Amino acid sequence: MCSARVSPHFIIRAFQEGADGVLVAGCHIGDCHYLKGNYIAIKRVAILRDLIDFLGISKERLLLEWIAGSEGDKYARVADEFTEKVRSLGPSPIKRIPFREKAVAMVR
Amino acid sequence: MEALKNKVNELLESGGIAGFLGLRNFGSEPFPFLFTRDTAAEVEKITTGAVRYPLSKILIRIAAVYPDAIFGIMCRACDERAIIELFKNTKLRSDKVITIGISCTDDLVQACKCENPQPSNLVSGEAGKKEFDRSDVQKIASMTLEQRFDFWTEQLGKCIKCYGCRNICPVCFCDVCTLEDQPLVKRGEIPPELPSFHLTRAYHMAGRCVDCGLCEEACPVDIPLRTLYRRVRESVKELLDYLPGEERDKVPPIQVLGDGLFEIRD
Numbered sequence: 001m002c003s004a005r006v007s008p009h010f011i012i013r014a015f016q017e018g019a020d021g022v023l024v025a026g027c028h029i030g031d032c033h034y035l036k037g038n039y040i041a042i043k044r045v046a047i048l049r050d051l052i053d054f055l056g057i058s059k060e061r062l063l064l065e066w067i068a069g070s071e072g073d074k075y076a077r078v079a080d081e082f083t084e085k086v087r088s089l090g091p092s093p094i095k096r097i098p099f100r101e102k103a104v105a106m107v108r
Numbered sequence: 109m110e111a112l113k114n115k116v117n118e119l120l121e122s123g124g125i126a127g128f129l130g131l132r133n134f135g136s137e138p139f140p141f142l143f144t145r146d147t148a149a150e151v152e153k154i155t156t157g158a159v160r161y162p163l164s165k166i167l168i169r170i171a172a173v174y175p176d177a178i179f180g181i182m183c184r185a186c187d188e189r190a191i192i193e194l195f196k197n198t199k200l201r202s203d204k205v206i207t208i209g210i211s212c213t214d215d216l217v218q219a220c221k222c223e224n225p226q227p228s229n230l231v232s233g234e235a236g237k238k239e240f241d242r243s244d245v246q247k248i249a250s251m252t253l254e255q256r257f258d259f260w261t262e263q264l265g266k267c268i269k270c271y272g273c274r275n276i277c278p279v280c281f282c283d284v285c286t287l288e289d290q291p292l293v294k295r296g297e298i299p300p301e302l303p304s305f306h307l308t309r310a311y312h313m314a315g316r317c318v319d320c321g322l323c324e325e326a327c328p329v330d331i332p333l334r335t336l337y338r339r340v341r342e343s344v345k346e347l348l349d350y351l352p353g354e355e356r357d358k359v360p361p362i363q364v365l366g367d368g369l370f371e372i373r374d
Contacts, residue, residue, distance in 0.1 A: 004365075008311045009292060016304040036365035043348060043362060047314045050343040054248065054336070055303050056257025093257045097302050 003027065003064075004037030008044050011062065015052070018095050021061045021086035023079065028066040038066070058089055109156065112182070112232040115208060116143060116151050119180055125206055126177035129167050131157045140166055156182070156210050156232065162278040162322055164190050168199050180206045185227045186220075186320035189353025190278035193316055196360055199281050212236050220321055224354075244335040245342065260336075264306050266329040267299045273323035273333050274309065279316045279352070286312065306336065313337045315344050315362040318353035 003026025014022045024045055026038045045064040053059035063082050067075045112130075119125045120143065132141035132150055138157035143150055167181050183191060188207055194200040209227030217225045217236040225236040248256060274280050274287060286308055287293055293300060293308075300306075317337040324334040345351050348361040 009286065009308060012304050012307050012311070013292070015307075016301055039365045040362075046347050047340070047343055047362075048311060050347070051307065051310055051314075051340060053253075054256065054339045055260050055307060056253050056255070057303075058253055093254070094303070097261055 002032070002034055002037040003041035004034065004039075006041060006044075008048050011045075011048060015057065015061075015092065015094055018092060020089070020092045021063070021082060023082050024062075024064045025067040025075065025078070026064070027068055031068060056093060060085060060089060061092065109154070109232060112156070112208065112210065113151050113154055115231045116154065116180065117148065119206070120145050120148055120151075124178065125180040126174065127170075128180040128182070128208070129163050129170065130180075130182035130208075131155050131161060131163075142170065158213070158216070160184060160186070160216075160320070160322065160325075162190070162276055162320075163187060164194060164200070164278045165276075165281075167205070168194065168281055171200055171204065175201075175204075178204050178206060180208050183207045183209055183227055184212055185209075185222065185225045186318060186322075187278065188227045189224075189318035190320065192353050192356055193279050193318060193360075194281065196363075197279075197281065208232075223319060242338065242342075244332065245339050248335060249339075260306075261302055263331050264302050265299050266331055267305070268329060269298050269300050269305070270328060272326040272328065276322045276326040278320060278322065279318060280312075306331075306333075310336050310340050313340045315348070315350060315360045316352050317341045 003024060006024050011022050011024070024041065026041050027033070029038055032038050042064060045062065049059040049062050052062060065078050067078060116128045116130070120128065126144065128143040130141060130143060131138040131154070132143070133153045133155045138155045138159070140161055140163055141150065143154070163181055163183070164187055167179060170179065181187070181191070188209065191200060191205065191207060195202045207227065207229050209230040211230060211233030212220070212222065212225050214236055217239050221239050221241040223240040224238065248259065251259065271287065274285065287305065293305060317340055319334070319338055319341055321334045323337065324332060327333055341352065344361070350358060350361050352360070
């Protein structure tokens, strides 16, 4: 799937479901099959990183890397490094929101 | 006010505009009103009002019904910024809209902490002084991640999902709204999922928010929404060098795939 197809909603949804980190990988700039798909991907991710950081979710939990289809070794390395990075950051703060229980309790 | 009345009368009489969208006093309360040649007598009751109203949002609807007519619209500096973004998003046509600028009172400028209270085509009043203050953004940016998260969880947790922020937003114009998309936002859940509901809306403000602050004014539970969207506005300026509403000839960077080279930076 083209990295331009990675809607910010997908990333937001992943975090909401409790993902501790989200890695978006796309083809290198200039290598896009659709010519400019990755240009929009980088803009979206850059803005979203700033935004989640402002909301208290570390921007390091969202990573965009250019990994071509032939770069299997890079994919493995980036995934390893990012996993370690996210592990050092600990669980996502979204997991500790007690909002459902709180809201239900308020209604009762 | 006389200058505004004269200008509206002049434009209506000369046929320069088919109608003027402004505010008219009903009793002591100002309400939006479309002044046309048939209702020219009402121009006497025209007012600028002490409060703001997203007239551009109403104009989108009127312009959709009368695509060939030229309309005048009363606009403050923030309205003008919104109208510029609406031109770029093809919701209004720049050759079909005549903006008639009015100045804001000093009280209003101060209350809004307006970054630029001066509309370009000023017809009524004098241009106010800037009262820009971004201490709200700085205050939150200086907190630790954990403090920020707790702050926003508490604030956004107050949300009653009234959609007031979206409904009043002059640059929210989609026919189908993501925030009403069933797979993304569950119905009947209050507060909405934290923080995805507001994160989604904040993302949609990227490259669009003109920092008018109507969202925060409309919010019945006083969520500091303007601070959130202001940060998005600043991000877009920092990352992509685009300030919505200020740059008439620049293409919004989020709406094009783009050119030039991009490096991933931290």
